[in-house]
Amino acid sequence: MIEARGLTKTYGAKTAVYNLSFTVQPGLITGFVGPNGAGKSTTMRMILGLDEPSSGTVTVGGHPYRKLPNAPRQVGALLDAKAVHGGRSARNHLRCVAQLSGIPQRRVDEVLDVVGLREVAGRRSKGFSLGMGQRLGIAGALLGDPQILLFDEPVNGLDPEGILWIRNLMKKLASEGRTIFVSSHLMSEMALTADHLVVIGRGQLMADMSVRDFINTHSASFARVRVPDGEQGQRAKLTAALTEHGGQVQPEDDGALRVAGLPLPRISDLAHDAGVRLWELSPHEASLEEAYMRMTQGAVDFRSTVDQRSGLQQPAGPVPPQGYAAPAPGYAPPAAAPGAPPVQPGYAPAAPQGYAPPPPAPPHAPAGAAAPAPREGEAPR
Amino acid sequence: MAAPSAVLKSEWTKVRTVSSTMWTLAAALVLTAAVGALLSGVMNATYDDLSRAEQLTFDPTLVSFFGMMLGQLAMVVFGVLVVSTEYSSGMIRTSLAAVPQRAAFYVSKVVVATLLALVVGLLTSFVTFFVGQALLGDHSASITDDNVLRAVIGAGLYMTVITMFSMGVAAMLRSTVLSLGLLMAFFFLISSILAGVPATRDVARYLPDQAGSAVMQVVPGALDSDKLPYGPWGGFGIMCAWAAAALIGGYAVLKKRDA
Ligand SMILES: Nc1ncnc2c1ncn2[C@@H]1O[C@H](COP(=O)(O)OP(=O)(O)O)[C@@H](O)[C@H]1O
Ligand SMILES: [Mg+2]
Numbered sequence: 224m225i226e227a228r229g230l231t232k233t234y235g236a237k238t239a240v241y242n243l244s245f246t247v248q249p250g251l252i253t254g255f256v257g258p259n260g261a262g263k264s265t266t267m268r269m270i271l272g273l274d275e276p277s278s279g280t281v282t283v284g285g286h287p288y289r290k291l292p293n294a295p296r297q298v299g300a301l302l303d304a305k306a307v308h309g310g311r312s313a314r315n316h317l318r319c320v321a322q323l324s325g326i327p328q329r330r331v332d333e334v335l336d337v338v339g340l341r342e343v344a345g346r347r348s349k350g351f352s353l354g355m356g357q358r359l360g361i362a363g364a365l366l367g368d369p370q371i372l373l374f375d376e377p378v379n380g381l382d383p384e385g386i387l388w389i390r391n392l393m394k395k396l397a398s399e400g401r402t403i404f405v406s407s408h409l410m411s412e413m414a415l416t417a418d419h420l421v422v423i424g425r426g427q428l429m430a431d432m433s434v435r436d437f438i439n440t441h442s443a444s445f446a447r448v449r450v451p452d453g454e455q456g457q458r459a460k461l462t463a464a465l466t467e468h469g470g471q472v473q474p475e476d477d478g479a480l481r482v483a484g485l486p487l488p489r490i491s492d493l494a495h496d497a498g499v500r501l502w503e504l505s506p507h508e509a510s511l512e513e514a515y516m517r518m519t520q521g522a523v524d525f526r527s528t529v530d531q532r533s534g535l536q537q538p539a540g541p542v543p544p545q546g547y548a549a550p551a552p553g554y555a556p557p558a559a560a561p562g563a564p565p566v567q568p569g570y571a572p573a574a575p576q577g578y579a580p581p582p583p584a585p586p587h588a589p590a591g592a593a594a595p596a597p598r599e600g601e602a603p604r
Numbered sequence: 605m606a607a608p609s610a611v612l613k614s615e616w617t618k619v620r621t622v623s624s625t626m627w628t629l630a631a632a633l634v635l636t637a638a639v640g641a642l643l644s645g646v647m648n649a650t651y652d653d654l655s656r657a658e659q660l661t662f663d664p665t666l667v668s669f670f671g672m673m674l675g676q677l678a679m680v681v682f683g684v685l686v687v688s689t690e691y692s693s694g695m696i697r698t699s700l701a702a703v704p705q706r707a708a709f710y711v712s713k714v715v716v717a718t719l720l721a722l723v724v725g726l727l728t729s730f731v732t733f734f735v736g737q738a739l740l741g742d743h744s745a746s747i748t749d750d751n752v753l754r755a756v757i758g759a760g761l762y763m764t765v766i767t768m769f770s771m772g773v774a775a776m777l778r779s780t781v782l783s784l785g786l787l788m789a790f791f792f793l794i795s796s797i798l799a800g801v802p803a804t805r806d807v808a809r810y811l812p813d814q815a816g817s818a819v820m821q822v823v824p825g826a827l828d829s830d831k832l833p834y835g836p837w838g839g840f841g842i843m844c845a846w847a848a849a850a851l852i853g854g855y856a857v858l859k860k861r862d863a
Contacts, residue, residue: 271701274862289704300701306694308622315621322614323702323709325607363698 224249225270225371225404229279232265232426239265241426242279247404247419249370252397254417254434255406258519262426263406264302267375270404271300283371295324299364300373304356304380309349313340313359316348320363334362337392353380361389372396374405378412390416410515414438424519441514445483446490449503452478457499464497465490479503611708615716619686628682629724632763636675637732643670644736651743655828663826664745665755668736672759672820673792675728676766676813679721680787683770686717687854688780700863710775710855718768725763729756751822751836758819758840765840766791769812769847775854809833816843 225247232240240262247253257263268274270281272288283291283298291297307316317331335341338358343351348359357377364372374393378386393416397403407413413420413434420437422430430437448465450457462472462480470485470493482490487504494501619625647667654662690696703709733756737744745752774783791813798808808814809832818832818839825831832839 268697268862271697272704273697273700291704294704295702298701302697302701303694306697308618308689308693308695310622310624311618312621315617319614319617319621320698320702322610322617323699325610 224285224402225281225283226285227266227270227279227281230266230269230276230281231278232262232269232274233277239426240269240276240423243423243426243428244279245421245428245431247402247421249402250397250400251418252393252403252405252416253419253421254413255404255421255423256410256413256515256519257406257408257423257429259408261408261423261519263408263423264375265426266423267300267302267373267404267406270373271298271302295369296326296367297369298371298373299367299369300375301357301360301364301377302373302375304353304360307348307356307359310347312345313348313351313362314344316359317362317366321366324367326366330366330368334365337365338362339388354382354385357381357385357389361392369401371402372404374403376406376408378407378409386412410512414511422515422518429518437514438511441511441518444506444508445481446485446487447475447479447503447505447507448482448490448494448501449479450499451502460497461494461499464493464499468493481507608708608712611703611712612716615712619716619720622689624685624689625682625720628678628685629720632675632678632682632724633728633731635678636669636671636728636763637735639671639674640668640732640736641671641739644668644739648740648743657828661823661826661828662743663821663823664737664740664743665733665752665822666820666826667740668733669729669755669759669820671732672762672817676763676791677788679725679763679767680770680791681784682721683717683767684774684780684783684787686713687771687774688778688783691778692780696863706858707855710858714768714771714851717771718764721767722760722764725767726757726760728763729759732759745822749822754836755820755822758836761840762816762819762843765816765843765847766813769843769850772847772850772852772854776850776857778857805830810842812843812846815839815846 227246228244230240230243231238243262243266255263255266265274266281269276270283270288280287282288283294286292288294288298311319314331314335317334318328320326321328321331332341332344335344338361340355340358340362343355348356351359357380361374361377364374372393374389377389381389393403393405397418405413405416414437417434419433420430421428422437432440448461450461458478458480465472465480465482465485468485468489470490471483473481475481485493487506491501491504494504644664644667651659651662690699699709700706733747737746747753747756770783770787773787774780777783777786795808795811795813798804798811799814801808815834816839818834819836821832821836834842
C-alpha cells in the first residue's frame with residue numbers, strides 16, 4: 224500500500240506537486256493519470272525517496288521509502304527507460320541492479336525471459352529501441368519479485384503488441400495481490416488497464432475514484448445550444464439565465480454553448496422566457512477522454528487563457544481552442560496563478576478523496592456578464 | 605538493504621562492465637610509462653647540457669615519473685566517469701532506489717574505484733620506474749637506493765588519490781562535462797601556471813597535485829628546484845586532505861540533493 228498525505232514538491236519557484244493525498248491499494252491496478260508536466264514522475268520519485276517532499280509525506284507499507292526494510296525486494300520501479308548506462312549490456316545492467324538489491328543472479332535470466340529480451344541480453348543497451356528500453360526497465364522492476372510495483376509511463380514507445388503485453392502483465396501482477404501504480408498521460412489507456420484512477424492536473428488531485436465511477440460521473444450527457452450567429456448579447460443573456468437555474472454552461476469553439484445539468488425541454492423553456500431564439504438544441508454524450516481532458520486541461524488552461532488575452536489584446540469573444548499539449552510547460556503553480564480566487568470552483572473543495580463535481584451555480588458566476596468567461600476548471604474547448 | 609558486500613560487488617560489476625574503465629586505466633599506464641620513458645631517454649642524452657646545480661640534484665626516479673603530468677589526466681577521467689555516468693545515464697535513480705542508504709552506495713562506489721585505481725597506479729609506477737631507469741643508463745637509480753622504493757610506491761598512491769579527488773569533485777558537480785572541464789583545466793594548466801609564477805608559487809605548493817608530487821622526489825630540491833616546506837609524506841598528506849574534502853563534499857551533495 225502506498226499512502227500520500229499532503230504531498231507537495233517545489234523546485235525553486237515552480238510547484239510541481241501540490242497538496243496531493245491518495246492511497247494505492249493492493250490487488251488493484253491504480254492508474255495515475257495527468258497531462259505531461261502534471262507531476263506524475265515527481266510523485267513517483269518522492270515515493271521512492273529519490274526526491275525529498277517540500278512538505279507532506281508518502282509512505283510505502285507504512286514506512287518512508289528510505290526507512291523501508293529491504294526496500295528493493297518490496298518495491299520495484301520503472302522510472303525512465305533510458306536510465307541505463309548505454310555501454311553496458313542488458314544482462315550486465317540487470318546484474319548490477321540485482322547485486323545492489325542482493326538478488327541471486329539466476330533471477331536475471333528469469334526476468335529477461337519474462338520481458339522477452341533473452342535474445343538481445345548480450346547487446347549494449349545503447350542500441351535498444353525505446354520499446355526494448357521499456358522492457359529492460361520492466362525487467363529491472365520485476366527483479367526482486369516485489370509486492371509493490373511502480374511504472375512511470377510504461378507504454379511509451381511500445382507498439383500495439385507491446386502495449387497489450389504490458390497491460391496483461393500488469394493485470395496478472397495485480398491478480399496476484401500486488402500493488403500496481405502505473406502512470407500515463409492517456410486516459411483511454413488507463414480506462415482499459417486500471418481498476419482505480421488517481422487523476423492529477425497541474426500537480427493537484429483532480430479525481431480519486433474507481434474507473435467505473437469515473438466513467439459514470441464523466442460520461443454525462445449535455446446539450447449543445449446555439450443562438451443565431453453574431454448575436455453576442457443573446458448568447459450572454461442565455462448563459463446568464465441557464466446558469467441562474469443550475470446549468471453549467473461552457474462556450475464551444477464554434478460559438479455554441481455546452482450545457483450540462485439541465486434537461487433539454489427546460490433549456491428550451493428558459494430560452495423562451497429570456498426571449499432568446501435558438502438555432503440548435505441537441506443532446507450529446509461526453510466521452511471519457513473528453514471528460515479527462517476537460518478536467519485536467521481546466522487546470523492547465525486557466526493560466527494560458529489569461530496569457531493569450533493580455534498578450535494578443537484579443538477582443539472579448541470565444542477564446543480560440545487551446546492545444547492539448549501546448550499549455551503544459553508554461554502553467555503556473557497553483558498559488559501563483561494570476562487572479563486565482565482562493566477557492567477553485569469545480570475541483571477545489573479539496574476533499575482529500577474523491578472528485579467533487581462542479582457546484583450547480585458557483586457563487587461568483589458573473590450573472591449577465593457580457594461574454595461567458597471560461598470558468599477555471601472548465602476551460603473552453 | 606542488501607549486505608554491504610553485495611553493494612560492493614555490484615559496484616565492481618558496474619566498473620568492470622563498461623569499456624571506459626579499461627580505456628582510461630590503460631591510457632593512464634601507457635601515457636605515464638611512455639612519456640616517462642621518452643623524457644628519461646632525452647635526459648640521458650642531454651645530461652651533459654644540464655647545469656652543475658641540476659646535475660648535483662639529479663633525481664632519476666623523479667625524471668622517470670615526468671609522464672605523470674599526462675597519465676594523471678587519464679586517472680581524472682576514470683574517477684569522474686565512475687561517478688558522473690550515474691547521473692548522465694539516469695542510472696543513479698535505479699541505484700538509489702535499490703540502495704536507499706546513500707552512504708552505503710557512495711562508500712561502495714568510492715572503495716571499489718579506489719582499489720582499482722590503487723592496483724593500476726602501483727602497476728603503472730613500477731613499470732614506469734623500471735622502463736625509465738633502463739633508459740637513463742649511467743644516470744639511473746636502483747630500487748634499493750635510499751627512498752627510491754618509497755617514491756615508486758608513492759607514485760602509485762599519487763594516482764590513486766588523484767582518482768579519489770576526481771570522484772569527490774564529480775559527486776559535487778554531477779556532470780561529466782563540468783567535472784572534466786574543471787579538473788583538466790586545473791591539473792593541466794592552472795596548477796602549473798600558478799606554480800610557475802613567483803607571486804603565486806608559495807600558495808600553489810599546497811594545491812593537491814603540487815603537494816602530492818613531493819612523494820615522488822628522492823633528492824630534496826630535485827633538479828635545482830626550490831626547497832619544499834614539507835617532506836614527501838607531508839606533501840602527500842596535504843593531497844589526501846584535498847581528496848578527503850572533495851569526497852566529503854560529494855557525499856554532502858548526494859545526501860542532501862534530489863536524485
Ligand atoms: N528537477 C526538477 N527541477 C525543476 N523542475 C522540475 C523538476 N522535475 C520536474 N519539474 C517540473 O515539475 C513539473 C512536473 O513534472 P513531472 O513530474 O515530470 O510531470 P509528468 O511526469 O506528469 O509529466 C514540470 O513542470 C517539470 O518541469
Ligand atoms: Mg513524467
